[in-house]
Every structure is written in C-alpha cells, then in structure tokens.
Amino acid sequence: MTDNNVTSGVSRRGFLKGLGVGTVATGLIPSVAPETEAAEQRPALRGPGEIPITLKINGQNRQLNVEPRVTLLDALRNRLDLTGAKKVCDRGTCGACTVMVDGQPVYSCSMLAVEAEGRMITTVEGLGTPTQMTAVQKAFVKHDAQQCGFCTPGFVMACTAFLSSHPNPTLEEARAGLGGNLCRCGTYAGIMEAVLEAAKKGGA
Amino acid sequence: MAKVDWPAADKRSLIGKHISRTDGPVKATGAAKYSYDINRPGMLWAKVVTSPHAHAEVVSIDTTAAAAIPGVEAVWHDETLKEVVYVGHIVAAVAARTEEIAQEAIRQVKVQYKVLPHQVVDNNPSLAAGNPAERKAGNVEEALSKADVVVSGEYGIPVITHCCLEAHGEVNEVKGDEMLVWPSTQAVSGYGNQNLAQGGGVAQNKIRVDCQHMGGGFGSKFNFELAPGAKPIAAILSKKTGKPVKLMLDRDLELAIAGNRPSAFAKIKVGASKDGTVTAFDAETWSTGGQGGAFNSGIMPYPLTKVPNVRIIGKRIITNRGGQRAWRAPNHPQACLLTMSALADTAAQLKMDELEFFLHNAALTDRPEVYREELRIAADMLGYKAKAHLRGDPKAGAGPVKRGIGIAIHTWGGLGHNSECDVTISGDGSVEAKIGTQDLGVGTRTCIAQVVGETLGLSLDGVKVEIGKNSPYPPSNGSGGSTTIGGISVSSRKAATDALNALLAVVAPKMGVAADALEAAEGKIRQIEKPHVAMSWNEACALLGKEQITKRGVNVPAESRTAKLIDANVGGVQMADVSVDIETGVVTLNEMVAVQDCGLIVNMKLCESQVYGALIMGVAYGLYEECIYDAKTGRMVNADMEFYRLAGLKDVGKLKVHLMTGPAYESRGIIGIGEPPAISPGAALSNAVANACGVRVPNLPLTPDRVIAALQKGGIA
Numbered sequence: 001m002t003d004n005n006v007t008s009g010v011s012r013r014g015f016l017k018g019l020g021v022g023t024v025a026t027g028l029i030p031s032v033a034p035e036t037e038a039a040e041q042r043p044a045l046r047g048p049g050e051i052p053i054t055l056k057i058n059g060q061n062r063q064l065n066v067e068p069r070v071t072l073l074d075a076l077r078n079r080l081d082l083t084g085a086k087k088v089c090d091r092g093t094c095g096a097c098t099v100m101v102d103g104q105p106v107y108s109c110s111m112l113a114v115e116a117e118g119r120m121i122t123t124v125e126g127l128g129t130p131t132q133m134t135a136v137q138k139a140f141v142k143h144d145a146q147q148c149g150f151c152t153p154g155f156v157m158a159c160t161a162f163l164s165s166h167p168n169p170t171l172e173e174a175r176a177g178l179g180g181n182l183c184r185c186g187t188y189a190g191i192m193e194a195v196l197e198a199a200k201k202g203g204a
Numbered sequence: 205m206a207k208v209d210w211p212a213a214d215k216r217s218l219i220g221k222h223i224s225r226t227d228g229p230v231k232a233t234g235a236a237k238y239s240y241d242i243n244r245p246g247m248l249w250a251k252v253v254t255s256p257h258a259h260a261e262v263v264s265i266d267t268t269a270a271a272a273i274p275g276v277e278a279v280w281h282d283e284t285l286k287e288v289v290y291v292g293h294i295v296a297a298v299a300a301r302t303e304e305i306a307q308e309a310i311r312q313v314k315v316q317y318k319v320l321p322h323q324v325v326d327n328n329p330s331l332a333a334g335n336p337a338e339r340k341a342g343n344v345e346e347a348l349s350k351a352d353v354v355v356s357g358e359y360g361i362p363v364i365t366h367c368c369l370e371a372h373g374e375v376n377e378v379k380g381d382e383m384l385v386w387p388s389t390q391a392v393s394g395y396g397n398q399n400l401a402q403g404g405g406v407a408q409n410k411i412r413v414d415c416q417h418m419g420g421g422f423g424s425k426f427n428f429e430l431a432p433g434a435k436p437i438a439a440i441l442s443k444k445t446g447k448p449v450k451l452m453l454d455r456d457l458e459l460a461i462a463g464n465r466p467s468a469f470a471k472i473k474v475g476a477s478k479d480g481t482v483t484a485f486d487a488e489t490w491s492t493g494g495q496g497g498a499f500n501s502g503i504m505p506y507p508l509t510k511v512p513n514v515r516i517i518g519k520r521i522i523t524n525r526g527g528q529r530a531w532r533a534p535n536h537p538q539a540c541l542l543t544m545s546a547l548a549d550t551a552a553q554l555k556m557d558e559l560e561f562f563l564h565n566a567a568l569t570d571r572p573e574v575y576r577e578e579l580r581i582a583a584d585m586l587g588y589k590a591k592a593h594l595r596g597d598p599k600a601g602a603g604p605v606k607r608g609i610g611i612a613i614h615t616w617g618g619l620g621h622n623s624e625c626d627v628t629i630s631g632d633g634s635v636e637a638k639i640g641t642q643d644l645g646v647g648t649r650t651c652i653a654q655v656v657g658e659t660l661g662l663s664l665d666g667v668k669v670e671i672g673k674n675s676p677y678p679p680s681n682g683s684g685g686s687t688t689i690g691g692i693s694v695s696s697r698k699a700a701t702d703a704l705n706a707l708l709a710v711v712a713p714k715m716g717v718a719a720d721a722l723e724a725a726e727g728k729i730r731q732i733e734k735p736h737v738a739m740s741w742n743e744a745c746a747l748l749g750k751e752q753i754t755k756r757g758v759n760v761p762a763e764s765r766t767a768k769l770i771d772a773n774v775g776g777v778q779m780a781d782v783s784v785d786i787e788t789g790v791v792t793l794n795e796m797v798a799v800q801d802c803g804l805i806v807n808m809k810l811c812e813s814q815v816y817g818a819l820i821m822g823v824a825y826g827l828y829e830e831c832i833y834d835a836k837t838g839r840m841v842n843a844d845m846e847f848y849r850l851a852g853l854k855d856v857g858k859l860k861v862h863l864m865t866g867p868a869y870e871s872r873g874i875i876g877i878g879e880p881p882a883i884s885p886g887a888a889l890s891n892a893v894a895n896a897c898g899v900r901v902p903n904l905p906l907t908p909d910r911v912i913a914a915l916q917k918g919g920i921a
C-alpha cells in the first residue's frame with residue numbers, strides 16, 4: 001500500500017495549526033498532505049469502525065486495530081503502551097507528543113495513525129535507554145533540562161531532529177528551532193545549554 | 205555517636221553540591237511512567253460531561269442513549285447536583301472500552317438545564333459581596349494628610365491557571381476490598397482520603413497510592429478532585445465496572461476548571477516623606493476565586509511589614525468561574541504586584557532612583573540587611589548603575605523602543621513539613637530509604653539520596669530511594685508551601701543517623717574502640733582520630749549477617765527549627781531589564797536577575813533549576829497569562845494552549861540566578877525554595893515597563909493592547 005492510499009480517503013480530524021499567537025513550530029513539517037493530493041486519488045473508504053493497520057515503529061512492525069479517527073499519539077500511547085510521547089494540548093501547540101516520521105519531527109497528536117502507515121516512525125523509546133542515553137539525553141540530564149519531566153521526551157525528540165538538520169546551531173537558531181515545544185516548569189535555561197552541548201558532541 | 209546536625213561546609217561530600225537528578229535518565233528517555241501513562245489490563249477510559257452554562261439548575265439527566273453505545277460500560281451522574289455554578293461544572297461521566305467511544309458517549313448524555321443569571325466579571329469592586337476583610341495599623345488618614353507626597357494608583361492582576369502539562373486525573377482500580385490508585389498528585393500520603401474511599405466502597409486504609417512521577421502541580425493537585433469539590437469519579441466508575449478506569453481531564457477542562465489563581469485588583473494610596481520613607485499605605489482590594497475564597501490582601505503592604513500607618517480593605521467578588529486553588533506562593537505574587545507597583549510609582553513621583561528607594565525602605569521589612577545585600581548583588585549582576593534612569597528620562601531611548609529596569613522584593617516561609625523516613629541497612633551493604641513523599645520536579649529522590657549518602661559516607665548510588673507510595677511507606681506531608689526538601693531532608697537525616705549509630709555499635713567492638721570514636725566517610729567506617737584505621741562499608745555491614753537495621757526518622761518542624769536543621773522566612777530580590785516598543789506595545793525581556801536566600805542548600809543544581817523555573821513561570825504570567833472570560837456567555841474563551849499563552853524559549857531573555865551562601869545563611873538550616881522566586885517576576889516586569897515607557901501599565905499581563913492603552917492615556921502614544 002502506498003502512502004497516498006493510506007493518507008487519503010479517511011475523514012480527517014479537524015485540527016488547527018498554530019494561529020500565530022503561540023510559539024511557531026518552525027522545525028516542524030505539516031503532518032497532513034495538502035488536500036489537492038487527496039483529491040487526485042480516491043481509494044476505497046476505510047472505516048468507520050476499527051481497521052487493522054501496521055505501523056513501523058523504532059524499526060519494528062507493529063500491528064494494531066484502530067478507528068481511522070485515532071491519532072498517531074493515541075495509537076502509540078493507548079494501543080501500544082509507548083507512553084514516552086505525552087498528550088498535553090492535543091492540538092499541535094505544545095510539542096509534548098513529538099515523534100519523528102521519516103526523520104522529520106511531527107506532532108503525533110495532529111497526525112492520524114492511518115496516515116503514518118508505511119512510514120518510519122521513531123519515538124523517544126527508539127533513542128536511548130536510561131543506561132545508554134544518546135548525546136542529547138545525556139546533555140538534558142547534565143544540564144538539568146527537566147523538572148517534572150513531562151515535556152522532556154518531546155523536547156528530546158525535537159532537539160534530536162533539530163540537531164540533525166542544524167548540526168552547528170547558533171543560540172538564536174536553537175531558540176527558534178525548538179520554539180514549537182513548551183515547558184511549564186521553566187527548564188529553558190537548561191535546555192539551551194543542553195542543545196548547544198549536544199551539538200558540540202555531534203548531536204544524536 | 206554520629207550527630208544529626210548538618211556537617212560543616214568543608215566536611216560535606218554530597219550536600220550543597222551540583223548534582224544531577226538521579227531520575228534524570230528515566231525522564232529523558234521516556235521510561236518514566238506518569239499517572240497518565242499507566243495502562244492496566246482491561247482498562248476503561250472515562251470522560252466527563254460538563255455544564256455548558258455558567259449558572260443553571262439541573263432539571264434532568266438522561267444517560268440512556270450514552271449507555272446504549274456499544275463499548276460503553278458504565279455511566280454515572282451526580283444525583284446530588286441540583287445547580288451548576290460555572291461552565292465546565294462536572295455533571296456526569298462515562299467509562300468505555302476506548303477513549304474515542306467515551307468521547308462519543310459523553311455527547312449522548314442529555315442534560316436539561318434551566319438557565320439562571322450568571323456573573324463572571326471580577327474587575328469591578330461594586331460587585332463585591334459580604335463584609336470586606338479589614339486590617340488597620342496606626343492612623344492612615346492622618347499620616348496621609350501629613351505626608352510630603354501622596355501617590356494614588358489602580359493596579360491589577362487577573363485570574364490565571366496552573367496549566368500543569370500533565371492534566372489532573374488518575375487511574376483507579378477497585379479490586380475486592382482494595383483500591384489501587386495511580387494519581388497525578390503532590391500529596392501521596394494524604395491522597396487516599398475518606399471521600400475517595402467512599403467513592404470506591406473500600407476502607408480508607410485499603411487505598412494503595414502509587415505516584416512515581418507526576419507532570420506538575422504548582423499547588424493544584426493535593427487530592428483526587430478534578431475540580432475543587434468534584435466527586436471521586438474514577439473510583440466510582442471502577443467500583444461500578446469492576447475494571448481499572450483511567451480518567452484524565454482534557455486540556456480545555458484542565459485550563460478552565462482544575463485550578464485558578466484568584467485575581468487581585470486594588471486602589472492604593474501611598475504616603476511618603478521627601479527622603480522616600482513610606483509612612484502610610486491605604487488600599488482597597490477586590491478579587492475573585494470563583495465561588496470560593498479570594499485573594500487575601502492582609503499581607504500588604506508586602507513585604508513592608510513595618511509601615512506604621514496602614515489600612516487594607518479586602519473585598520471578594522463571587523463569580524460563576526471555576527474554583528480557586530493554591531498557586532505557587534498563594535496571595536504573594538498578587539500582593540507583590542500591587543504593592544511594588546504603588547511603591548515604584550511613589551519613587552517615580554519623588555524623582556528618586558528605584559534602587560535607592562528600595563534600599564532605603566528595606567528598613568521597613570523584617571529582613572533589612574538581607575534585602576540590602578541582595579539588592580546590591582542584583583544591581584551588580586544587571587549592570588544597574590550604567591543602565592538605570594528615572595521614569596520618563598530621555599535615557600530610556602530616543603527611538604520608538606524604550607528600555608527600562610524594574611525592581612521587586614519578596615518573602616516566603618518555607619519551614620520543612622512533617623515527614624517520616626525509614627532507612628534500612630542490610631548485611632550486603634545495601635541501603636534503602638523509604639518515604640511516603642512525592643517528586644513534583646524538585647528532585648526529591650535525589651535530595652534524599654544525598655542526605656542519606658552524606659550521613660553514611662556513601663556515594664549517591666549507594667542509596668536506593670523509594671518514594672511515591674502511601675502507607676506502609678512512612679507518611680510525609682503534601683508538597684505545598686515549599687516545605688518538602690526541609691521535611692524530607694530532616695527525616696532522612698535522622699533515620700540515617702540512627703541507623704548508622706546502630707551499625708557503629710556493632711562495628712566498634714571489632715575495631716576495638718568505642719562507637720563514639722568512629723565515623724562513616726568515603727565508603728568506610730573509620731576512626732575519627734586515625735582515619736587510616738578503617739573497615740570498608742561492606743565489611744562493616746557484613747557484621748550484621750542476616751540482620752537488618754531499620755530506623756525511622758521523624759521531622760517535628762518546631763523542634764528541628766530550634767535545632768537549626770530547618771528554618772523559615774527568606775528574602776529575595778529580582779530585577780528585570782525590558783524593552784518596550786511604544787508603537788506596537790510589544791514588551792521584550794532583555795534580562796532578568798534573581799537573588800535569593802534559602803538557608804542551607806541541599807543540591808545547588810536543582811535549587812538553581814527551581815529559581816530559573818520560577819522566573820520563567822513569572823515571565824509567563826507577567827507578559828502573557830490570563831483566563832479570559834466572556835461576560836455574556838460566562839465562558840473562558842481561551843481554554844487552550846494557543847490563546848492561554850505560556851512562555852516559550854524565545855520569550856525569556858537572559859536569566860541570571862544568584863543564591864546566597866556562606867555561614868550566615870547556611871547556619872539557619874534548610875529553607876524551601878520552590879515558591880519565593882515565583883513571587884516577584886510580575887512586579888519586576890511591570891516596574892520595568894513603567895520605567896521604560898514613562899507610564900504605568902496598571903494590569904498584568906503586559907500585553908501590547910494594555911501597553912498601548914496606557915501610553916495613550918498617558919499622552920505618549
């Protein structure tokens with residue numbers, strides 16, 4: 001099944017993009033293909049009701065049943081017990097749900113699970129483990145870029161993706177590049193130090 | 205005998221150091237399980253049905269259609285509820301096989317309301333009800349009439365909300381006569397209260413609470429109530445279905461109903477003499493906390509407790525808004541904003557430098573020397589002398605972008621709370637500390653490991669720390685009022701000291717000396733006088749054989765205070781350097797400094813993190829945050845994270861933190877840090893904006909529309 005087959009023909013969840021009042025997610029790609037693509041190819045309708053899908057997550061094929069309206073975030077958290085990505089705003093504002101899809105950071109609350117079929121999904125569980133952390137994760141711990149830690153997996157993902165496209169960021173680039181994630185505890189001072197240090201160590 | 209007193213600075217191996225949090229790796233890798241992340245076998249999802257009206261009589265609730273949806277396993281509605289008093293008031297709930305089904309089902313619950321008149325306006329004192337609170341000292345009228353200068357102003361700070369990133373809620377599993385509950389809470393030992401027990405039909409002592417990680421509380425998560433007064437819905441639904449139930453609030457409800465900081469508005473008159481001494485402070489304040497308590501203005505003029513002539517009248521406006529909850533330093537940020545604004549306006553009227561003014565009036569606080577020292581340090585850190593200018597001075601800038609500095613000072617208690625800890629030493633050398641406490645992000649686990657490790661002469665990894673569960677874990681109070689680190693540090697210090705002394709009693713005969721002659725340090729038990737005569741920690745513990753030593757340490761706050769293990773009352777100073785574009789009204793924070801005293805610091809890195817975090821939270825409420833209500837519909841119109849705006853990475857400017865250390869501060873013992881630095885930011889920002897653009901922007905947050913309106917009123921734009 002090709003990407004187009006799975007991304008179109010489903011009733012899209014009406015999500016809003018940031019309206020310019022919140023921070024702008026400059027590092028993020030739109031998670032839904034433009035409507036015109038969908039109009040060109042109209043495959044068979046899937047759903048309503050649960051349908052079987054296969055998601056390639058952290059290098060493994062995972063089979064699950066979801067209704068077409070289920071977001072990638074809910075599929076990960078509620079069906080596969082991959083709870084590193086967090087649900088906070090559930091509408092593309094905060095970045096707590098950030099995962100990588102085909103190497104690009106994506107708000108998983110704003111992508112349907114069926115849209116992610118056939119694509120390479122990386123969640124925070126696919127980076128390091130507590131005993132074998134990536135450079136970004138180590139830098140987050142060292143610079144205390146976390147308090148309650150609820151925003152941390154999202155920031156770690158955003159930061160990892162950002163550094164892969166900006167290996168030597170300036171302070172300003174880093175502030176802008178990670179502007180699509182929010183932290184309530186106020187760990188930004190540590191996060192900036194962590195990003196810059198992880199960059200020096202060669203990113204992820 | 206090892207003593208409980210804190211070791212002197214040159215003897216500390218772990219306490220006071222920059223140490224990374226021990227649970228950092230599980231959080232950074234997503235391995236940490238928060239309550240929201242708990243998935244139990246066969247678990248149901250619950251969602252709540254809420255009132256769309258700000259005030260209405262509940263006529264009837266029909267749940268049949270919802271109950272008939274395949275996958276819905278239980279529907280509950282609040283039979284005692286006759287009236288809803290705010291939009292978002294919970295009336296019913298459903299539990300279903302999936303979150304999506306639950307979402308669909310709540311739309312099928314038919315509630316008939318008889319709409320009643322509502323009132324959500326809080327910035328109008330004529331709407332106040334009941335007798336106002338009043339506090340008087342001296343003779344304010346006479347003092348005002350004799351003052352060299354009298355400055356009047358009106359100021360305000362709106363209702364804001366906690367916006368914890370992890371929503372309020374829990375996973376609840378009633379199993380026979382027992383209830384397992386995974387809540388997002390800041391009070392694990394107190395969470396299982398009588399109401400929760402009743403909801404699940406179990407005895408209170410059969411509630412097992414488990415909260416290993418939680419995503420922010422800030423004062424709003426002391427119990428199971430999703431909103432103040434709400435029923436134990438997850439427990440009820442689990443009892444009904446015999447299955448585990450997850451119920452977490454959706455973000456819109458989290459913002460609207462899960463907790464609100466009361467607003468505070470005031471008309472203030474300050475009387476002062478020519479040299480800047482404040483002689484009189486006269487204020488009328490009004491505020492709403494929804495249906496509940498409102499802002500307590502009795503702590504004004506804040507923190508100038510020694511102003512001789514004072515009159516404070518505090519009014520309360522009852523509104524049809526979500527109920528209030530404690531928000532990081534209850535009452536203080538409001539009192540600080542209102543008082544500091546009036547004081548800075550007084551300095552401006554006197555054409556007196558703001559720093560001079562605060563240095564001078566520090567005499568009217570309880571901690572004059574501390575504030576003076578901190579003011580000087582903060583001024584140096586910010587380069588105050590080179591940048592400062594009087595309000596309205598051309599030095600603010602010739603173009604449309606004006607620059608200014610603002611100052612604010614604050615105080616807080618922070619005495620360590622009641623806490624108990626068990627420390628166990630085993631024959632294999634392992635050490636375990638258990639406390640029924642929680643980690644809100646402060647780094648509780650890390651601090652316990654540091655204190656126990658320090659006491660036993662072990663490294664951080666030598667101590668296993670278990671927290672997050674209620675009884676049989678030793679009870680420890682909820683995390684409120686910046687009391688946790690003081691409380692758990694003393695209880696764990698005492699438990700570890702007693703356990704060590706029991707071990708030394710076993711070891712002493714083998715080493716041929718009295719237990720008094722031994723100490724634990726560097727992974728060894730050694731003679732104090734002849735440190736090279738030593739036994740390794742593991743060898744020493746092996747003498748226990750199969751026995752274990754378990755000792756319980758108890759913090760009794762008043763006793764520990766006398767013993768100088770902990771203390772209360774701190775002072776802090778903050779300064780903000782901002783730029784204001786008087787054409788667009790946009791405020792940009794260039795730099796902010798925080799200087800804070802907090803007694804003996806257990807972990808320098810974590811302590812600094814608390815202060816940075818508090819500053820950033822303060823920048824958010826100073827510049828962006830407000831629960832905006834529509835008077836006509838009674839709804840909160842910005843109950844989402846686009847329009848209820850938090851600060852992002854780009855918004856916070858350069859931040860500098862300085863913690864007061866040295867014998868004079870450290871000899872007081874440990875004092876809480878979480879709240880104090882969150883008090884001043886709004887006031888410092890407001891004063892900086894006034895200094896920059898020449899007029900006071902009376903109300904927070906300092907949004908472009910408010911700045912432009914103030915400039916127009918002041919004849920500047």
Ligand code: FES
Pocket residue numbers: 086087088089090091092093094095096097098107108109110
């Ligand atoms: S939960 Fe997806 S962006 Fe906030």
Ligand code: FES
Pocket residue numbers: 145146147148149150151152182183184185186187369419420645
């Ligand atoms: S660490 Fe708590 S929200 Fe970022």
